[in-house]
Amino acid sequence: MTFLVFIGSERESTPPRPARLGERVAMACARRLTTHQVQHELVDPLKIDQPSPFKPHFSYAKGKAPRALEDLARRIHDADGYVMVSPEYNHSMSPALAHLLNHFGSSLFSYKPSAIVTYSAGQWGGARAAVNMRTYLAELGCLPVSAMVHVPKAHEIFDETGAYLDGLDPDHWDGYLDRTVKQLLWWAEAAARQRAHGTAEKPAAFTRAPSQRNAPGN
Template sequence: MTFLVFIGSERQSTPPHPARLGERVARACAQRLAASGAPHTFVDPLEVELLSPFKPHFSYPRGKAPDPLDALAEQIAAADGYVMVSPEYNHSMSPALAHLLNHFGSSLYSYKPSAIVTYSAGQWGGARAAVNMRTYLGELGCLPVSAMIHVPKAQEVFDDSGDYLDGVEPDHWDGYFDRTIKQLLWWAEAAGRQRAYGSADTPTAFTRAPSQRNAPG
């Protein structure tokens, strides 16, 4: 199995300090995936060239989408699960993460699990954003596992590499992260087996436009 770890921040300015806490938290998630033997790839919005104005991947004629979108679409389709790392903006997920994910239809994400990981420089750890993300990811098709990770004052927990800072208790945090990661792995394995089984009764996700979800009228 392989997993994508989405970094839900593209801000490189201060405040807060340090500027990009999400990268630290994403690296910490990657370490726990690696400890469980799960390969992973980072998806960083700073490294994905998105065109303006917004135009989703599925709205291009086949074979005509920009190369960066095609490449990421292939990664999303090939992955067995997703780790969504986000700060909180107005009680919601980060605009950078939503903008990136919205470029692709649910046909690429569907029938695979996701894990919600939020963080903050303050005391709440982005927990209110996580409530919003459950609805969003469910609509996208990659249903989130029940356990979630919230990291308050992330700048006091992780260094730039995602390692624990001095004075942080590793066993406490490893166990906390692993509860979510192990749920993600369990559901990813179960979903992968079902996809391999190839049930003819599997409902299809939309492939061209969200209007495919509409009731007949």
């Protein structure tokens, strides 16, 4: 299986210090996936040329979307699950992460699990953003697993490579991250098996317009 780990920040400036805490947290999650012998790719919004003004991938004619969006759409479609790493902005998920994900429809994400990982430079670890992310990811179709990761004062936990800083108990932190990672893997294996061999018919994805959600006769 292959997983995508989304870095939910584009900020390279300070505060907070040091900058790009999200990259550290994402790499820490990637390290745990490696430990469990799972393939993964980091998705960094700074490395993706997103169209401006905003135009989602699914609104282009087939084969006409910008190459960066086409590539990411393929990677999302082929992945078996997702790790969404986000700071907290106004009690909500990162606008950079939402902006990136909003380019793609639920048909690419659906019937696969996701994991919510939040962080902060302060004491709350981005936990309030996770509440918002649950409904958002459910709408995308990649239902989040129940276990979540919240990392307060992330700059005191991870170095630039995502490794733990000196003086911390690695077993304690590995166990904390693995609770979520193991749930993600369990559900991803179950979903992959059902997609390959399931007998239940999948409902048609919403691909044309929001009116597809309307009740009959409305």
